[in-house]
Amino acid sequence: MESLPAEFWRGLEEFNRQEFYAxxxxxxxxxxxALHxxxxxxxxxxxxxxAYYHLGNRNWKGCVILLSTGIQRLEYFAPEYVGVxxxxxxxxSAECLNALQELGPEAIETFDPGRIPQIYYLREAA
Known part of the structure; x- marks a missing residue:
């Protein structure tokens, strides 16, 4: 497994606490x-x-666009990459995207934030 900096793991922890701006x-x-x-x-x-930051701010369009592009970008790395x-x-995330597309911008406030995923990972030994 490629060695990743501690900041990467901190970023995942922030994601999981829904601290999306951080x-x-x-x-x-x-x-x-980083390199490719x-x-x-x-x-x-x-x-x-x-995308999830935009969701918290009720920005439906920004959320849907970035969910779509983020999902597309990460498909290359499935099922697992660097322990993630x-x-x-x-x-x-695809389930969230589908739900948001069904709701539309007028009903974004009814989206259940409990549906926002966690990132599961096996952190490499230090």
Whole structure:
């Protein structure tokens, strides 16, 4: 498994606490310095984090667009990448996307935030 910086794992913890703005800040710094394919992986998680941030601000369009692009970007890494369960994240994010598309922008406030996925991972030994 490729060794990843502690900031990456902190970003996943922030995502799981639904601290999406903090997650974005943490992972963006890594994304800017990363090389392919890790750069695409970081970008996919970043896009999901920003999508869920938009959801919290009732920005339906921003949420739906970034969920779609984040899902597409992460499909390359399924089912698992660097210890992260990408497949479960993709499945749960696709369920959120479908639910939001069915609700439409007028009913975004009825979306259950409990449906926002967690990122499951096996953190590498230090």
């Amino acid at each position: 997650c974005h800040d943490t992972l963006e710094a890594l994304w800017m310095e 394919p890790l750069k695409l992986f970081y970008q996919g998680i970043l896009q999901l984090a920003v 369960d990408v497949e479960t994240l993709l499945d749960q």
